Amino acid sequence: MNLTLHVWRQAGPSTEGAFATYEARDISGDMSFLEMMDVVNEGLIERGEQPVAFDHDCREGICGSCGMMINGVAHGPMKATATCQLFMRHFHDGDAIHVEPWRARAFPVIKDLVVDRSALDRVIAAGGFITAPTGGARDANNILIAKTNADDAMDAAACIGCGACVAACPNGSASLFTGAKITHLGQLPQGQSERDRRVLQMVAQMDEEGFGGCTWHGECQEACPKNISLDVIARMNHDFLVASWTGAGDKRD
């Protein structure tokens, strides 16, 4: 199939960007969106132009590197699908496709479709970890965890940190991301000792990075390639309320 792409081109972080139009010819439906971009880039390189920069790594939906706004939807039209797992068979011959980078103050554009998502890393560094010593693998069921808690924790742990929630949120909020990590660790026994401190520090960092607040539009949940539920935001708020109320987070360093 043949497609027309309107792609955001921006040479560097501080240069002005603009949309450029490219033709993508002879695209197979079995190509992923990124493979289609590869084909376009090969054409650009042959013509001596700069290829379109986009972030990618695993191309199997687990690393969270890839991500772009495709026709106004984060990661494109398929639900629970990262851009690298989006196949061209979901488009039609002759389609025009808009491709834009994630837009958020906390995600400055580095080049073309590549944005700097290290704000999310700093949110994790503020408290998204446990300090329990990790040794050799334990025996299964050494620590008993209720099935519902294990399920909720693992659902939240599926977050790949792609930033689609921020990109899709009308407020540029990272609540789904932060809530996912807080839910993941907060549901497990190993995460309890830092639970109060974690939520206060991660929320403070999230605000400091310039992300917006949650107004429960639910756009993040729709955009998430890992289907993470809005419930994680309610859990984050619950932990935040408890930790603020008891002041427990402030007592430890």
Next chain:
Amino acid sequence: MFWRSTIGKKMVMSVTGLIMVGFVLVHMLGNLQIFEGAARINAYSHFLHFTINELLWLLRIILLVSVILHIVAAIQLTRIDRAARPVGYERKEPQAATIASRSMRWGGLALALFIVFHLLHLTTGTIHPVPFVPGDVYANMVGGFQMWWVTLIYVLAMIALGLHIFHGAWSSIRTLGVNRPKARPTRRPIAAAVAVAVWAGFTLVPVAIFFGWVR
């Protein structure tokens, strides 16, 4: 720490919003007494203003503080949220946001203006087409809704209020960390019921008066 964070501010908005929802429900039920005649609703007004006068003032103060906190937090959060996306998308297709969720800010502003209008209209009697008689609630209401544009303002404002509550009542509960209302943004029966009840209960009175069902 609490107030400085976006979540803390949002929780303040939730609590104050729920206080206002409670007020609005009682107010709406009070209004419906107009269908039981002048004596009944004027007696209710007398009860509020004289029998429980101190309590009334306490409630008014709580309400005023709630309104102020709600608006201050809303303005601050709106500015934070706007700043979070300095460069917008050329194309953005909403996937889940409802009319209610997207009209919270403009709808909230409209409601704030409406409240001022409403207080000047039926509480102080400053804007009033017929002579305002303090204490004669029945006459003031019947007189107040003879003009088509006054009635229209109320009808439109109540649509805004219904939408605001439909999103606000649901999201407040979730903001406060309650996981219960499930994460399906469009399925929220309790918020829908409250929103429809408030909208219908409030809209009924001016419409009934305007069309002469209550005179």
